[in-house]
Amino acid sequence: MPITFTDQLGTLHSFEQNPKRIVSLVPSQTELLYDLGLEENIVGITKFCVHPYHFKSTKKIIGGTKKVHIEKIRLLEPDIIIANKEENTEEIVNSLSEICPVWVTDVRDIAMNSQMISDFGELFNCRTESKKILDKLTFTLADFNRFMTGKPWRKSAYFIWKDPYMAAGGDNFINEMMRLNHFTNIYEDRGRYPEVIVPKLRIQGDPELIFLSSEPYPFKDEDAFEIGRSTHHAKTIFVDGEMFSWYGSRLLKALPYFRQLQEKLA
Structure with a gap:
């Protein structure tokens, strides 16, 4: 039975199982995927995905954030492509949707950031790792806000x-x-x-x-x-x-x- 998830633009995506092969078009989200323990699942990244450093020699570079090599991505046979409303163009998202589902994030504030991390935990079946990051963020943000009090x-x-x-x-x-x-x-x-x-x-x-x-x-x-x-x-x-x-x-x-x-x- 297919499983469904909704991205931050409200687009519903359906999968036979949690997606395994990931192409990331967003540098900060590539870093998040790595921190979620998904290094082996990442098959393609942009030339601007500079963290972690070793990815530039271990992952396939598929172009930039505004201009991608569609055929290189197709050959990677991804289960999902991770994009962002601000970083990537609607034209890129529409073109790549012919290959596989394109998950688009929209992160403009801390709440949306937390939602993205939670979504990735569900989407890639790494809820424990996602919760660890969210718990650390909650604690660290509260500590910083106390530090800023009165400034x-x-x-x-x-x-x-x-x-x-x-x-x-x-x-x-x-x-x-x-x-x-x-x-x-x-x-x-x-x-x-x-x-x-x-x-x-x-x-x-x-x-x-x-x-x-x-x-x-x-x-x-x-x-x-x-x-x-x-x-x-x-x-x-x-x-x-x-x-x-x-x-x-x-x-x-x-x-x-x-x-x-x-x-x-x-």
Whole structure:
């Protein structure tokens, strides 16, 4: 009798048994699958799936997140392909659906992140491993929230791209991580990833903190100088983009990183 599961877009998927052969199109979800003990089940990953490091030599690379090699994926004979609403395009999802079910996640906040981890536990029959990660997250989040109690909120901007300059807006996981850290995002109401005219930064929000992410664009010192001089008094800080934008089990590593960041800012 077939078993059915519903992904985070509300799509119902039917399987004869729990899927075994997995192709992952999302770096942070590849890391989660590994942490769930599913290394042997992962048959294909993107070139951006850099954690764990040894996967680049043990797993088949099937392209990037926005451009995949469909025939390479077909030859891997996957039972399921894991995609994400933000990372991958609807065109990719529709094309790959001809090969096998494409499970699409949608993670914009901590609750949706926990739902994804729980879903994977059911989908891949690794409920014990999933619960262990969720229990650790519950404990670590509660501890971090206690640590943040009483700390002031600071007006901030988080840059992700140059030429054109783009920042994290609202309704995405980066913004959720900013809120967790009491960073008031000056672009929260400007869409998900608004373009920013740097000389107008002072007028648009006058942030106290400007974060320059290590990915997807690797900002350099000259970028910090150009952006920093557009503000009255903002402090420009280089941050690890994976800690702010990778969901899944990466949040367990991000919380200690955020604590260190808060201590430096203090």
